[in-house]
């Protein structure tokens with residue numbers, strides 16, 4: 001059996017709700033500074049409430065919720081959580097009540113992801129804290145409250161990053177491999193933002209299946225944008241193993257030597273913009289009209305550009321940037337890079353006709 005066939009059979013073993021628009025486009029982009037040709041995996045176009053990587057995880061999380069007979073989705077995230085917004089979208093599509101425990105205080109008026117989450121009909125519960133441990137505690141308390149009120153809540157962890165959600169990125173890996181084969185692309189690396197390790201873990205699981213089948217596969221370079229986990233790389237490796245076990249591929253081993261996390265780009269803290277991230281946002285906007293955000297994709301793309309400049313990628317190689325979405329945050333206060341200068345274009349002399 002090929003690796004792709006193994007994954008297809010494995011995915012058939014777990015419940016899934018078709019919520020995302022898949023496959024997402026694989027778009028050829030500009031040459032990178034220092035070498036390598038950029039290809040962008042457009043998960044920002046994954047549909048479901050303006051898309052992003054969480055749509056993939058929610059297909060499996062909602063599959064599990066429906067299988068469990070849940071009537072309420074409950075999750076948790078930062079004030080401008082993309083994951084919370086896409087969960088609200090999933091709740092709207094499935095017609096189930098959705099509750100979101102969010103960092104910070106209530107935004108009035110709401111903007112970006114909070115605005116969309118409210119449009120999708122979710123109940124927002126600002127927790128008054130940004131501490132991720134306290135937020136997870138607030139999620140557990142809300143689940144208890146809902147249960148006591150007679151509801152059947154399904155709790156989804158921060159970022160949708162458990163073994164159920166991360167299966168979405170095992171499927172995503174197979175999707176990318178199929179596209180690369182069809183387009184005769186052999187990427188040397190896939191680069192993406194990592195915050196709760198679910199995307200990374202799912203991709204690592206996919207790569208491990210390819211390695212076990214003796215099939216060539218690109219490196220996976222995760223760029224840490226969170227710094228809240230003590231061991232984000234370890235979390236990803238653990239999740240990869242759990243994903244494989246959960247779909248009946250427990251015989252496939254994840255090589256810890258292939259778990260690569262670049263921790264140089266997060267800056268002072270999660271969601272605090274950096275100069276390198278902002279420069280990367282501008283580069284992407286002006287080379288492919290890709291809209292990156294300052295919390296996730298901008299910092300990850302800064303890592304990619306830097307690796308290219310340092311010569312990590314051979315001149316004739318192909319590098320995939322996994323655009324994990326997040327653009328609604330651009331429309332929240334402080335979410336956008338305000339370009340310091342518009343390229344100067346000479347103003348034409350307008351001749352007056354007399």
Ligand SMILES: Cc1ncc(COP(=O)(O)O)c(C=O)c1O
Pocket residue numbers: 052053081082083159161193194195196197198199200296297324325326327
């Ligand atoms: C736009 C965006 N990119 C990347 C990530 C990171 O994904 P993960 O949480 O699976 O590491 C997130 C999730 O928080 C996100 O919203």
